[in-house]
Each structure stands twice: as structure tokens, then as C-alpha cells.
Amino acid sequence: MLIKNICCIGAGYVGGPTMAVIAKNNPNINVTIVDINAERIAAWNDTNLDNLPIYEPGLADIVKETRGKNLFFSTNIDKAIDESEMIFISVNTPTKTYGKGKGMAADLKYIELCARNIADVATTDKIVVEKSTLPVRTAEAIKSILHNTGNGINFSILSNPEFLAEGTAISDLLQPDRVLIGGESTDAINSLSKIYEAWVPKSQILTTNLWSSELSKLTANAFLAQRVSSINAISELCEHTGANVNEVAKAIGMDSRIGPKFLNASIGFGGSCFQKDILNLVYIARSYNLTEVADYWEQVIIMNDHQKRRFSDRLIKTLYNTVSGKKIAMLGWAFKKDTNDTRESAAIYVADHLLNEQANIAVYDPKVPYVKMQSDLNYLNTRTEEDNAQGLKASKTPYEALEGAHAIAIMTEWDEFKTYDWKKVYESMKKPAFVFDGRNILDEKEMKSIGFDYFAIGR
């Protein structure tokens, strides 16, 4: 099928950057991104590019280049669906918060709504591409909804999981390790492959059956998360034995069979994918009665929760077993650097533990607004919104957050944290001045020579 118009349902972290890059490399294809959230669409259309709803290095430049030419943002979902030959589904699939599979299974209600929406308004044949991460065999459900419309329209379903990481989304999209396309119809697969071939070498475009494609996405994230949990498990052992986790990571990473990536010990992984996808994998394994398989992967999550708890426990213990009424400065709220996304960020859980101990938290993050921090905390439902607002404040500048603090907790590895005038910070803090470096980004020798009591993960 010749593709002239693409519609993408969902203008989020996945849909926005992916479609911008597709539009940039395919000037002859019109790409329309639609969303039910009118505020989000308005932000994507804002003339001031600083107001785009998603921060990703390089994204604003591509939006500037393509918006209004062949990249459009709209709330008119039905029109965009009807006018397109190819429709990407990039809506969110959060973990279910109710009913069967609560806390484990992916909530597919948004996906189902999209499928019904497409079935209702389509008047010509369509290729429907699942972009959101979905549990294995979701395509079956989408297929059954679309094929039972009785209007004689032909729908081909493809799975095309995204492997972009936030903070590096644009470079991941421009130079992907591979593009994966799963499906049954060769014609549909070729149509999508052509779009990627505009900038990705054909040898890097893999085609598989639908189910392999869906399962590959969950497996890739499970393997990556497992590496982080593995190195984090070793970080605790290092703290007890005098080994240095950075040295261990370097030593094992030089073994080409292991490789250097994803070996940074941290306060624990966050983000919208890892936890959700592993829980999903565990849920699927359990539903096939594969108890050992399910327990095996679940342990990755248990280790991750332990790492977050261990970090706050160590901080409290070091501050003479009480943080009540003490000012704790948190640097970073995002789940990693170069993104304004905070989903499952370790900072939320560490803040929650510290608030339970009545700490006064002052947070500085270069890209996350205060309202987001508050809504993340309120979502946990641990205490009243007033108590959260009382216990956690955001600072406009790092120095304001750090002034008068008893301890600093580094939660995100933002580059700018390395450039601060740490002598000045030391002067302004209560003594002894403690630093808990949850990301191992500061120079231990330098911090100690200034006078800080410095603690890093795995050392």
C-alpha cells in the first residue's frame, strides 16, 4: 500500500518524538499526531518551542523544521484516522490499578478505545501499527475488534515496538540499533519498512511474526532492568566489603561478553517501561502457570524496591537515626537526566520514605515543575495533599535548595550538578554536611577535601 498520510494516536513521549523523526525523513508523507488531551496538543502547537510538553534534546529543532509542513498536531482524531492509510497507536498502557491483574497486568483500556475508534470511523483499508508496549497477543484483541466491524474494510495489524530511551530519544530514533516489525501481511510490513528505509539501512530492519515482536520488547526491557538490579545487588555487597562498585563494573564491563553498558549502580531504575514491562512478563508467566519463571523475573523488581529503601534507610541512619525537622536537599526528581518524565522515579519513593520520618525536603530539578512533584507524591496516597505540600517544597535555584540543609540526596544524574560551586554549598550547609550520591556522579576525593561527609552507592 502506498502511504501518503500517517495518523498517530497519542502525543506522548513515544508518539511525539517518533512521528517527528518519521516526518523529518519522509517529507512526502503527511504525519498527523492526535490526542484526546487538548492541552497537550495546544502545547505541541505552541509557537514558543520551550513550551513543548516533552523535553528531549534535539526534539524542538525537528518540530521547528517540520511542524506545519508535514507534521501536524490535532484533536480531531476521527478526521485524522479516516484520512490516513497507516495508523500508529501510541497511547499509554499503565499497570492496572484495579480488578484482575491489579498492580501487574497492563491496562489495555486505552488501546481498546483506540481500536474501537478506528473501527467506527474508518471508511478505507488501513494498516494499524501497535507502537505502545503491549503484552503478548494484544494484537489478537485489536484484530478481533477491527475485523468484526462488518463494514468490509481490510485491516492489517503490525507490531512495531519502540526501543528509544528517554533523554536520548532523538538520537536513538535517528540511529537505531534495529527496527523491529512484526506482522502477518508482507504487503503491510513492506509499507512500514519503506518509511524507515528513508534513513535506516535495510539490514537493520528485522521482520518477525507478531508475537515474537511483542515479546521481544518486553524481553529487551526485562534484560536491561535485570542488569541494573544485578549491579545494584553487588553495590550493597561492596558497601559491606570495601570493594568499589565502579571498579567492579569497569572490570566486568571490559569482558566483551558482558559489555560496559547498563552497569551504573544507582538508587534504582525508574521510568515508564522497566517496572511495568517486567510486571507484565511476570503476569503472563503466572497466567501460564510458570511459577519459577514468574518468580525469577519478579526478583528484579524486589531488588529494585530494596535499593530505593536501602538508600533512604542509610541516609536516616547516618543522620543519627532521625531526620525529623531536618532540611534534606534533593537534587533531581526526573527518573534520569535529560528528560522531564518522572514516572516511577526513585526520587518519589525516597521522598515518601523521608516524609514518613518528618523530614523537610527541598527539591531542585532543572526540568520538572513543582506541581508534577506534588502530583507524583499525592498519587502514592500515603498522606494528605496538605501534608505533602507542607513537607516538600521546590526551589527555583539549586543554591536555595541546598542552603541550610543537613544533607544532600542526589537522585538524578543531571550534568549541571557536577558544575556547582561545592565549596560555596558546603559553607551554606549545616555541619556536618552530608552528601548521599545516588548516582555516583561527584568526585569523592574533591568532596571529602572540601569537608563533606560523602557517601556513594556501592562504596
Ligand code: UDX
Ligand atoms: C527504557 C529502554 O531502554 C527503552 O529501550 C525502552 O523502549 C523504554 O524503556 P528509558 O526508560 O527511557 O528506556 O530509560 P533507560 O535509559 O533504559 O533507563 C531506565 C532506568 O534505569 C533509569 O532510571 C536509569 O537511570 C536506570 N539505569 C540505567 C541505571 O540505574 N543504571 C544504568 O546503568 C542504566
Ligand code: ADP
Ligand atoms: P508514552 O510514554 O507511552 O508515550 P504518554 O502518557 O506520554 O505515554 O502518552 C500517551 C498519550 O496518549 C497521552 O497524551 C494520552 O492523552 C493519549 N491517549 C490515551 N488514550 C487515547 C485515546 N483513546 N485517543 C487519543 N489519545 C489517547
